[in-house]
Amino acid sequence: MKYYDNDTLIYLNGSFEKASVTGIDFYGQALHYGYGAFEGLRAYNTHLGTRIFKAEEHFERLKLSCEAIDIPYRWDNNELIEQAYELLAVNNLRSAYIRPLVVSGANMHLTASKEASIMMAAWEWGPYLGQNLLRVCVSSIERPNPKSCRVDAKICGQYINSILASSDALNKGFDEALLLDQNGYVAQASSENLFIEKDGLIYTPPLANVFPGITRQTVAEICKSLHIELIERPLTIQDIYQADAAFLSGTAAEIIGIKEVDHIVYQEDWEHSLSATIQRKYKNLVLENENYEVII
Known part of the structure; x- marks a missing residue:
């Protein structure tokens, strides 16, 4: 499936940028060693409006995952939740899957990087395994x-x-x-x-x-x-x-x-x-x- 087009925006380190032009650090430990942490959240279009289910729990687990492997986590989770809702709004999404990703900085040594970046993307996604038994x-x-x-x-x-x-x-x-x-x-x-x-x-x-x-x-x-x-x-x-x-x-x-x-x-x-x-x-x-x- 296609997750984004030329108009899709992602959240990256405090601002919204087009997914199609965002660069990647080819010296990052996440790319070479899988040294990163991520989360998956779902937003639902309820009769009360768009709601992200258990957002606080998910972002707290993202923080704990980073801490478990010594990735610096300097973001405020309440602010990230606000940005997640804004991400849905700027992409005109009401029901969607949200993927926050924290990646470590450039470092070819097998030691924990002291830098990290956070990205959030969102896309429409039905149940991952379908709906049939x-x-x-x-x-x-x-x-x-x-x-x-x-x-x-x-x-x-x-x-x-x-x-x-x-x-x-x-x-x-x-x-x-x-x-x-x-x-x-x-x-x-x-x-x-x-x-x-x-x-x-x-x-x-x-x-x-x-x-x-x-x-x-x-x-x-x-x-x-x-x-x-x-x-x-x-x-x-x-x-x-x-x-x-x-x-x-x-x-x-x-x-x-x-x-x-x-x-x-x-x-x-x-x-x-x-x-x-x-x-x-x-x-x-x-x-x-x-x-x-x-x-x-």
């Missing part, structure tokens, strides 16, 4: 070991792992990949958190080896509000195969159901599952719909 596979590529890098931070270079797993799944005819952790438990998808449903309960892997997704936390809040028990525990491949239903969560993907894993098809009707109820509640939440029906 997914066909997924267990990947041979593992989730990074927490002792090797900060798996709780959204660091640019770590997503090479995700690209490899996702691309391999697509080449095999699947929609997405599930990655195991270093202990052989199912951790998450390439860039989404995983939940399974079994006998009226919802299960998800614990945070130790998975990314602490903001949408993941939102699912936990939804479960609490609907009195659905959510249990965090390590999940085996057999747990995934034998589930009644399953779904992925993430800002880009939102909440999307899984049809089958490694050609094993879930038998429960998705629309009547607890998982689908959570999906409907999430959609109403991000659209700020006050009057809605949730069927359990």
Whole structure:
């Protein structure tokens, strides 16, 4: 898809510039070593106007990601949120995906740069994995070991792992990949958190080896509000195969159901599952719909 044209503006270090003419520092560590951090936010066109869902949480996580790898973070998050709304306005966007990116300065040494720049772009983007139930596979590529890098931070270079797993799944005819952790438990998808449903309960892997997704936390809040028990525990491949239903969560993907894993098809009707109820509640939440029906 095309993310920008000659009129698209991006936010760069305090001003709005045309995306088509913005230069790149070819000596930057982000380009050579993946030494940068990013975020993904969604803006929704609600009945109250354009709203960025959980903007404060996302920019706080961007700050924490930079701090985790010693990238200087000198921006005020409240100001960045204001600029994110302005970015939507100058590009005439009401529903959009927003990508803040912090990149380190020029430095060919393997030491932390003392300079950093921030960019924000926005574009219209439907659910990342579409809206149909997914066909997924267990990947041979593992989730990074927490002792090797900060798996709780959204660091640019770590997503090479995700690209490899996702691309391999697509080449095999699947929609997405599930990655195991270093202990052989199912951790998450390439860039989404995983939940399974079994006998009226919802299960998800614990945070130790998975990314602490903001949408993941939102699912936990939804479960609490609907009195659905959510249990965090390590999940085996057999747990995934034998589930009644399953779904992925993430800002880009939102909440999307899984049809089958490694050609094993879930038998429960998705629309009547607890998982689908959570999906409907999430959609109403991000659209700020006050009057809605949730069927359990």
